[in-house]
Amino acid sequence: xxxxDLREYSQLFHSYTELRVQENRFLRVTFVKGNNTTNSxxxxxxxxxxxxxxxxxxxxxxxxxxxxxxxxxxxxxxDNAEFLNTRQNRGKGPLPVVKACSERDFTTKKPRxxxxxxxxxxxxxxxxxxxxxxxxxxRTVALDCLDMEKxxxxxxxxxxxxxxxxxxxxxxxxxxxxxxPVEIFKSCxxxxxxxxxxxxxxxxxxxxxxxxxxxxxxxxxxxxxxxVKTCILDAELAGILAHEAIGHTTEADIVMGxxxxxxxxxxxxxxxxxxxxxFANSAQGRDCPVPVYVDDEGTEAKDTVIIDKGILKSFxxxxxxxxxxxxxxxxNARAFQFSDEPLIRMRNTxxxxxxxxxxxxIASVDDGYYLIRSSxxxxxxxxxxxxxxxxxxxxxxxxxxxxIRDTTISGVAYDVLKTVSMVSDEMHWTGAGMCGKKxxxxxxxxxxxxxxxVSIGGR
Amino acid sequence: MTRQVENHVQIAKRSLDALLKAGADKAQVxxxxxxxxxxxxxxxxxxxxxxxxxxxxxxxxxxxxxLGQIGLNQFDSASVEKAVEDVMDIANGAKPDDGHDIxxxxxxxxxxxxxxxxxxxxxYDRMKSFIATVQQRHPRVVLRQIxxxxxRSSSYLLNSNGVNFRTFKGIYHFSxxxxxxxxxxxxxxxxxxxxMKDLDRELIDCGTVDMLxxxxxxxxxxxxxKGKFVGDVIVAPDCSNFLYGFLTGMLxxxxxxxGTSVYKDKVGxxxxxxxxxxxxxxxxxxxxxxxxxxxxxxxxxDSTIVDxxxxxGLLLSLYGSRKTGKERAANGGGAFVVDPxxxxxxxxxxxxxRGVLMDRFSGxxxxxxxxxxxxxxxxxxxxxxxxxxxxxxxxxxxxxxxAFKNITGISRERxxxxxxxxxxxxxSGLTISGK
Numbered sequence: 001x002x003x004x005d006l007r008e009y010s011q012l013f014h015s016y017t018e019l020r021v022q023e024n025r026f027l028r029v030t031f032v033k034g035n036n037t038t039n040s041x042x043x044x045x046x047x048x049x050x051x052x053x054x055x056x057x058x059x060x061x062x063x064x065x066x067x068x069x070x071x072x073x074x075x076x077x078x079d080n081a082e083f084l085n086t087r088q089n090r091g092k093g094p095l096p097v098v099k100a101c102s103e104r105d106f107t108t109k110k111p112r113x114x115x116x117x118x119x120x121x122x123x124x125x126x127x128x129x130x131x132x133x134x135x136x137x138x139r140t141v142a143l144d145c146l147d148m149e150k151x152x153x154x155x156x157x158x159x160x161x162x163x164x165x166x167x168x169x170x171x172x173x174x175x176x177x178x179x180x181p182v183e184i185f186k187s188c189x190x191x192x193x194x195x196x197x198x199x200x201x202x203x204x205x206x207x208x209x210x211x212x213x214x215x216x217x218x219x220x221x222x223x224x225x226x227x228v229k230t231c232i233l234d235a236e237l238a239g240i241l242a243h244e245a246i247g248h249t250t251e252a253d254i255v256m257g258x259x260x261x262x263x264x265x266x267x268x269x270x271x272x273x274x275x276x277x278x279f280a281n282s283a284q285g286r287d288c289p290v291p292v293y294v295d296d297e298g299t300e301a302k303d304t305v306i307i308d309k310g311i312l313k314s315f316x317x318x319x320x321x322x323x324x325x326x327x328x329x330x331x332n333a334r335a336f337q338f339s340d341e342p343l344i345r346m347r348n349t350x351x352x353x354x355x356x357x358x359x360x361x362i363a364s365v366d367d368g369y370y371l372i373r374s375s376x377x378x379x380x381x382x383x384x385x386x387x388x389x390x391x392x393x394x395x396x397x398x399x400x401x402x403x404i405r406d407t408t409i410s411g412v413a414y415d416v417l418k419t420v421s422m423v424s425d426e427m428h429w430t431g432a433g434m435c436g437k438k439x440x441x442x443x444x445x446x447x448x449x450x451x452x453x454v455s456i457g458g459r
Numbered sequence: 460m461t462r463q464v465e466n467h468v469q470i471a472k473r474s475l476d477a478l479l480k481a482g483a484d485k486a487q488v489x490x491x492x493x494x495x496x497x498x499x500x501x502x503x504x505x506x507x508x509x510x511x512x513x514x515x516x517x518x519x520x521x522x523x524x525x526l527g528q529i530g531l532n533q534f535d536s537a538s539v540e541k542a543v544e545d546v547m548d549i550a551n552g553a554k555p556d557d558g559h560d561i562x563x564x565x566x567x568x569x570x571x572x573x574x575x576x577x578x579x580x581x582x583y584d585r586m587k588s589f590i591a592t593v594q595q596r597h598p599r600v601v602l603r604q605i606x607x608x609x610x611r612s613s614s615y616l617l618n619s620n621g622v623n624f625r626t627f628k629g630i631y632h633f634s635x636x637x638x639x640x641x642x643x644x645x646x647x648x649x650x651x652x653x654x655m656k657d658l659d660r661e662l663i664d665c666g667t668v669d670m671l672x673x674x675x676x677x678x679x680x681x682x683x684x685k686g687k688f689v690g691d692v693i694v695a696p697d698c699s700n701f702l703y704g705f706l707t708g709m710l711x712x713x714x715x716x717x718g719t720s721v722y723k724d725k726v727g728x729x730x731x732x733x734x735x736x737x738x739x740x741x742x743x744x745x746x747x748x749x750x751x752x753x754x755x756x757x758x759x760x761d762s763t764i765v766d767x768x769x770x771x772g773l774l775l776s777l778y779g780s781r782k783t784g785k786e787r788a789a790n791g792g793g794a795f796v797v798d799p800x801x802x803x804x805x806x807x808x809x810x811x812x813r814g815v816l817m818d819r820f821s822g823x824x825x826x827x828x829x830x831x832x833x834x835x836x837x838x839x840x841x842x843x844x845x846x847x848x849x850x851x852x853x854x855x856x857x858x859x860x861x862a863f864k865n866i867t868g869i870s871r872e873r874x875x876x877x878x879x880x881x882x883x884x885x886x887s888g889l890t891i892s893g894k
Binding site: 026031032033035036037038039040041042043044045046048055056057058059060061062063064076077080081083084087088090114115116117118119120123137138140174180181182183223226227228253254256257258259260263339341375376378380381382384386387388389390405406407408410411412438455457 | 501502504505506507508509510511512513514515517526527528529530531532533545548549550551552553554556558579583587601603604606638639640643645646647648687712713716717718719721778782821822823824825826827828829830832833834836851852854856890892894
């Protein structure tokens with residue numbers, strides 16, 4: 001991205017204004033059954049401005065980053081705010097004034113690999129799977145890398161630059177059972193560019209071996225018995241519980257739009273074993289999968305304790321919602337592309353670990369399920385959530401039994417969380433997913449294993 | 460040809476020439492310029508007006524059966540030259556695959572649809588009118604996010620076999636997400652979307668908007684289904700992706716090439732109830748938001764996917780066709796039109812002994828074998844031919860392959876979404892489980 005000193009353009013600001021120059025860089029390589037089906041790079045960048053006038057917002061963007069286009073974009077955003085403000089005086093008054101500065105760049109210090117070296121890396125993994133596991137009906141190995149680089153200037157004087165990359169490998173392995181496919185999905189990777197995240201193809205072979213073992217058991221698996229069951233949600237799954245089931249209901253725009261959480265502030269919404277935090281950039285001394293230091297409204301990003309020992313304590317805010325609720329903005333305003341306006345988004349949402357051991361948790365269940373991996377998830381204003389389950393096992397008399405086929409779990413989050421009776425002492429983070437809410441955006445999610453009662457689909 | 464169009468054509472031609480000069484055996488260039496105007500209602504108030512411009516340039520190079528693709532949104536000479544250099548590097552790094560190719564020569568064509576400019580005053584008036592009408596007709600509804608936009612795009616597709624297509628399109632899109640509340644109780648959120656050539660009608664009167672707003676108020680109070688039973692599910696048009704998403708996903712490149720599609724060898728066979736006919740009509744006048752050119756460089760044509768229950772073809776791209784030896788699809792899918800049935804919606808309801816009217820499905824990704832499960836959202840319990848009550852915490856599970864064969868009724872009434880035209884569809888034999 002062309003380095004642009006935006007400070008000279010502050011003289012163009014006549015109302016509250018955010019000016020952002022951004023570039024997203026994608027790299028995708030996919031092998032399907034040995035066929036190199038995708039081999040691409042793309043770059044999308046430009047400049048945008050958002051202007052606020054007494055409750056009315058104007059936004060404009062252009063792919064061209066030049067002095068003329070920046071002037072034009074600021075003018076167009078200002079005109080748009082005026083278009084609405086002159087027709088409807090919302091009378092909302094000024095936004096909270098905040099100022100923050102930050103410079104964070106996670107660009108690798110290692111020499112960048114050429115595309116051929118990256119394709120060969122993925123191809124070596126694919127070749128390994130093909131030769132090691134000949135029973136597979138199909139296999140997909142995909143690499144997905146995204147660099148998000150932003151410079152933000154606001155009329156309050158905030159100025160930040162960040163380059164936050166992520167690199168993930170995705171595996172889909174499939175066996176044929178009675179003429180029909182049974183599949184398993186797994187991702188690995190994290191914060192950083194490819195060179196910093198992945199060492200050698202062989203470093204992921206043990207992970208693939210573990211997935212093949214799960215797949216063989218799933219191929220012989222059974223359908224779950226539909227109904228409300230006691231389940232151990234593995235640490236790998238707890239992050240999506242934190243994100244989908246609870247996190248979305250506490251985004252302040254969703255709260256203002258009618259979320260059930262609106263009437264639950266300072267009330268008991270979960271077991272005292274549950275503490276839920278939306279981390280800004282680091283947790284337990286380590287960088288989170290999607291670190292945010294200053295958000296796209298120029299607010300310093302701070303950790304937000306959403307639930308403290310079972311009590312709902314905070315919503316996630318941008319400047320406008322913070323003003324509405326009479327509190328401080330939390331640094332959750334984030335935009336995906338240069339042409340997107342910032343929305344209230346989670347950053348790295350996690351349930352904090354407890355003290356139980358996973359094996360003791362499984363041993364405590366007479367008849368239930370150990371659910372390990374989610375395929376997708378969805379939330380609702382009522383806090384009724386749903387996750388697809390791609391990997392899980394029966395628990396019978398405290399021991400793991402047969403694997404189960406793909407299923408779905410659901411429940412009303414603030415009811416399910418009250419049934420949590422054990423929380424494990426381990427913690428698992430992932431940042432492979434994209435959250436969808438008008439725009440997609442990378443999010444981190446994490447947590448320990450939890451024991452609770454949820455509805456499980458099946459036959 | 461306007462100066463602007465001439466400029467875009469020149470950029471595309473220069474890019475194509477540069478790819479060939481850099482060593483590509485075959486090359487394709489896709490260039491799009493778009494302008495979007497968008498009004499947003501947040502929490503019941505018109506709060507944001509957006510104007511965004513964007514460019515996209517997609518370069519494809521094939522060299523000795525090696526594929527390279529690159530995308531950028533800058534058109535300046537230096538950026539394009541760098542992209543050409545990079546895409547050749549990407550191609551050189553690829554594994555050779557004879558499946559990669561570009562479309563053969565076809566006559567050059569220009570396609571036009573929709574207005575050239577937005578009517579911003581009309582957009583503003585329609586949105587204000589929408590807010591006022593919702594407040595009057597459905598006072599308990601909270602409008603969470605309502606978006607009305609107009610997008611004008613000019614797209615160009617050229618390749619080294621002489622293909623040269625130009626598409627000029629203007630279209631309004633409307634999307635609505637809302638819930639209803641009373642006291643401490645709140646309904647599940649619901650939403651719908653539409654594409655329109657103009658703003659001749661009030662937004663609330665389009666598609667299923669008014670019906671869903673009314674249902675939201677009814678759904679503030681819900682009841683879990685008791686126990687578990689096998690019954691009928693009437694899939695509402697807004698929930699149609701629940702059915703057709705699985706089917707069309709199984710007909711595309713990914714599932715067919717990997718061999719994991721349950722329909723891989725089923726062309727010409729009965730895969731659904733004979734009362735189902737499903738078409739993809741991207742160029743039909745009845746579809747406001749269609750398309751004229753496929754991503755792999757062919758002029759799109761309307762097609763029938765399922766004719767009276769018989770699978771007529773797969774949805775393979777040129778690549779998928781070359782990899783499998785099966786026929787390339789006439790289009791890129793979407794723009795679905797389902798033929799109307801011979802029964803009214805109320806007759807479909809009357810025919811259900813015990814089941815669910817499902818307006819939204821929130822479920823896990825279905826298994827490749829068709830197994831699925833998920834929650835019936837914004838849905839109603841049907842007993843003895845009558846809609847009884849809105850439900851919550853109720854799961855629907857079954858198998859899509861069986862479900863298509865178990866379609867027992869299709870409504871005469873259909874909803875025109877602008878991007879699809881869809882009826883209500885009754886499916887028997889699904890498992891419904893509650894508390």
